[in-house]
Amino acid sequence: MNRNIIVLDTTLRDGEQVPGAKLNMPQKIEMAQQLKRLGVDIIEAGFPASSQGDFEAVQAIARSVGDSVSITALGRAVKSDIDAVYESIKLAQDPLIHIVLGTSNIHVEKKFSRSKEAVLQMGVDAVRYAKTLLPAVQYSTEDASRSEFEYLWATIEAVVKAGATMINVPDTVGFAVPEEFGDLIRRINERLKNLDDRVVLSVHCHNDLGLATANTLSAIRGGADKVEVTINGLGERAGNTSLEEVVMGLKVRESFYRAQTNINTKELIRSSRLLTHLTGLDVQVNKAITGENAFAHSSGIHQDGLLKDKNVYEIMSPEDVGADSMELVLTARSGRHAFKHAVEKMGFDTSDGAEFEALFAQFLELADTKKEVYDHDVYYLASSRSGASRSGGKELYELDSFQVITNDLYPTATVQLRKGGEAVKGSAVGDGPIDALYTVLRQLVGIDAELKDYKISSLSRGKEAIGRVNIRLAVGGRSYSGRAMDTDIIKASAGAFLNAVNAALLDEGAGTTAEQAAANEGSEQAATGQVAEHAAAVSTSGQAAAE
């Protein structure tokens, strides 16, 4: 039988302590609502003594989601902080006061300049006071992993006797290593169960040595009942333990840990993206579970294995965490199996072995000149060899030319696109340059494409830095992602949009939906666009994938 591990999410408290991560009240509420959908057991909503704004945000979160999620907030071992915590969370159904106080010599001597006995007494007094306000009180022994064990235990014993219902053992500066931290928790757990087995034992790790997830999992093996984590591992310095890593670690290795959480893992990616969107702090591309490449495969041997059986190179399915299905990225490191898969997906026949070999050779030649080979590249390679004329086969959009003028009155975009032998052009104004650009593109392609996600990141530094734009469009009830890179970020934005639209047009399953949508809006396109004779080659590189 699996143990249930309580998940406390501290994205809105420890995560929000990060430079640049400060959120306003509506943003905090939006994130809290997503955490509720994700199924966290406790939300640490803030540090209400720090400002009136944070006090009100914690209060608003308690009102908004406190009917179904336990709400806590942090305070020092100071009466006024505890009052602020209580006043801000008291409207929640299941409020929890969280008090922190250091136990390491360096905290006792340098931060507080008091004796160990005096600091321990401060903690006991704080818990006693908190208990006059609420029954549920968590006590965090800050810097526990650098504390002398017997003093740490003496503190835990004293605050439990004073009424603490949860003991949280933090690795505040990310100093611990997994075996040692697991042993520490095992030792505390043995004593704590003898003292009062109703007290919840919790851990809170930081990632200064990149060990936060490993330490947290090791602590679970050592008997921890509760983990403190954040979305994307956001938190002080190198961050906190990432929620998604621990949750999926327990899920994928269930037979090893024999533990589970109440998290709805299908909401993990949505939670990660929302936090990125609200804070503007990106997730590294190779981040476990939520990174852009977490389910992307690009080497030929891996792609071949995956096409034979996903389990060859996948330990969890992307759909399980709410991600798009696995992505096979075509590069010069791809092999015949992956290339054939891409060509066949577009409806081309590959049964003539010699013909396919020639096509593959062309693909490798192209791939050696580019970082990635994109759907439209494959399509044009395959269609030109198969004899299908570009206008006779599926026609894809290419960017001919564009001009975007931005000002605070009427940001305007003028674009000319080419599709097959024809060109269309038009103009639109928008709320900003990208909005204007996407408005005119939407009109020109005549597809009802709803922008679900837009992300821009820099791939290099300096004047010639390459910007990469990743977008997600909803077309006819399906979702398509597109990305493009260019030194001109407006051009990269247009490229990403067209790559996603082209993916919709190439998608056999949804092709009719996209075409249908285009047909439905054809009159609008005719009204906006004008036919021109010539077309220039697209220089923006990009990729699109149907999901």
Ligand SMILES: CC(=O)SCCNC(=O)CCNC(=O)[C@H](O)C(C)(C)COP(=O)(O)OP(=O)(O)OC[C@H]1O[C@@H](n2cnc3c(N)ncnc32)[C@H](O)[C@@H]1OP(=O)(O)O
């Ligand atoms: C590991 C962690 O993440 S702990 C949580 C970190 N979060 C925060 O710091 C939240 C944001 N902080 C704040 O808004 C402010 O620092 C406040 C409101 C907490 C305090 O502000 P100020 O009163 O101006 O004090 P300041 O921050 O400069 O110094 C901290 C004071 O609290 C004391 N203190 C620090 N930790 C604790 C504690 N756990 N319990 C009691 N007192 C503490 C310090 O010794 C210092 O007191 P001193 O002035 O007597 O030396």
Ligand SMILES: CC(C)C(=O)C(=O)O
């Ligand atoms: C408040 C405590 C739990 C903390 O954030 C830490 O020690 O890192």
Ligand SMILES: [Mg+2]
């Ligand atoms: Mg912390």
